[in-house]
Amino acid sequence: MKTLKYSRQRESIKTCLMNRTDHPTADALYLSIREEFPNISLGTVYRNLNLLVELGEIISFTCGDGSVHFDYTTTPHYHFVCKTCGHIHDLPVSMVRETNEFLTEPVPGRIDSHSVFFYGECADCVDKKMTH
Amino acid sequence: MKTLKYSRQRESIKTCLMNRTDHPTADALYLSIREEFPNISLGTVYRNLNLLVELGEIISFTCGDGSVHFDYTTTPHYHFVCKTCGHIHDLPVSMVRETNEFLTEPVPGRIDSHSVFFYGECADCVDKKMTH
DNA sequence: ATAATAATGATAATCGTTACTATTATAATA
DNA sequence: TATTATAATAGTAACGATTATCATTATTAT
Numbered sequence: 530m531k532t533l534k535y536s537r538q539r540e541s542i543k544t545c546l547m548n549r550t551d552h553p554t555a556d557a558l559y560l561s562i563r564e565e566f567p568n569i570s571l572g573t574v575y576r577n578l579n580l581l582v583e584l585g586e587i588i589s590f591t592c593g594d595g596s597v598h599f600d601y602t603t604t605p606h607y608h609f610v611c612k613t614c615g616h617i618h619d620l621p622v623s624m625v626r627e628t629n630e631f632l633t634e635p636v637p638g639r640i641d642s643h644s645v646f647f648y649g650e651c652a653d654c655v656d657k658k659m660t661h
Numbered sequence: 662m663k664t665l666k667y668s669r670q671r672e673s674i675k676t677c678l679m680n681r682t683d684h685p686t687a688d689a690l691y692l693s694i695r696e697e698f699p700n701i702s703l704g705t706v707y708r709n710l711n712l713l714v715e716l717g718e719i720i721s722f723t724c725g726d727g728s729v730h731f732d733y734t735t736t737p738h739y740h741f742v743c744k745t746c747g748h749i750h751d752l753p754v755s756m757v758r759e760t761n762e763f764l765t766e767p768v769p770g771r772i773d774s775h776s777v778f779f780y781g782e783c784a785d786c787v788d789k790k791m792t793h
Numbered sequence: 794a795t796a797a798t799a800a801t802g803a804t805a806a807t808c809g810t811t812a813c814t815a816t817t818a819t820a821a822t823a
Numbered sequence: 824t825a826t827t828a829t830a831a832t833a834g835t836a837a838c839g840a841t842t843a844t845c846a847t848t849a850t851t852a853t
Contacts, residue, residue: 534851535849536849572842575840575841579842596840597841
C-alpha cells in the first residue's frame with residue numbers, strides 16, 4: 530500500500546486554504562501559493578487538492594456556474610453567493626441542523642446529504658450601492 | 662436586431678428535453694437526437710441549449726459533480742440525485758414554497774433565489790438491493 | 794550513508810465547451 | 824413564384840480547466 534509523505538507544498542496549500550474565507554478555485558489558490566513557492570506547478574495544486582478531498586480534510590463544491598471551489602470547513606453548512614462581488618459566504622451551521630429533518634422528509638428515497646446555495650447580493654455590496 | 666428563425670434541430674432539442682425526466686447533459690441529449698438527426702452537430706446542440714436558457718425556455722444547473730444538466734421545467738423546484746443510478750428526480754414545488762421564507766431569513770444580504778440538492782439513493786435502487 | 798519511494802515541476806494529453814466558416818435552410822419581398 | 828437577405832447548420836479548429844506522464848527531487852526508513 531501507499532504511505533503518505535510530507536511535502537512543504539501540500540502543507541502550504543492546506544494553510545493557505547485555511548486562512549482564506551472566500552472558498553477559492555484551484556487556480557485562485559495557485560496564484561496565492563506562488564507568492565511563497567514561485568515555481569510550484571498548477572498540477573501539484575490540483576493533485577493535492579484532490580488528495581485532500583479524498584482524505585476528507587477539505588471539501589469541494591460547484592456553486593451553479595460550474596466552477597469548482599474548495600472549502601477547509603468540512604462540517605455541514607450552507608453557502609451564500611454574492612452575484613456582485615462573487616464572494617462565497619459561509620452560513621451558520623444552526624441553519625442546517627434546523628432544516629435537516631424538515632427538508633429531507635418528503636423525498637422519494639433515502640437521503641444521505643443535501644446542499645443549499647443562496648444567490649443574491651451580500652450586505653457589503655448593498656451598502657456600497659446606497660452610498661453612491 | 663436579430664430575429665429568430667425556425668429550425669427543425671432546435672425544435673427536436675426542445676421536444677426531446679420535454680419528454681425526458683432525467684435532466685440530461687448536452688452530450689446525453691446529443692446522443693438521443695442523433696437517432697432522429699443522424700448528422701446533427703454537437704455544436705448545434707450546445708448553441709441551441711444556451712439560446713433556450715437565454716430565452717428562459719429551459720434552465721441549466723450543476724449538481725455538485727460539475728457536469729451541467731438541462732431542465733425543461735422552469736418553475737422553482739428542487740432536485741434529488743441518486744448516487745446509484747445517477748437519475749436526477751424533480752421534487753414537488755410545494756417544498757420550495759414552504760421552505761422559502763424560512764430559509765432565506767438568516768442570510769446576511771438580499772436573497773434573489775436559492776437552490777437545494779438532495780443526495781442519496783432513490784426508492785427504485787433501494788428496492789433492487791432488498792430483493793437480492 | 795544508502796536505498797526505496799512518494800512528490801514534484803514541466804509538459805503533453807484529455808475533456809467539455811465555444812468560436813469560426815463555408816454552406817444550407819428559412820422567411821420576407823418583389 | 825423567383826429573388827434576396829440572413830439565421831442556422833455541419834464540420835472543424837480553438838479554448839480553458841483538469842488530468843496523466845515522466846524524469847528529477849525530496850522525504851523517510853534502514
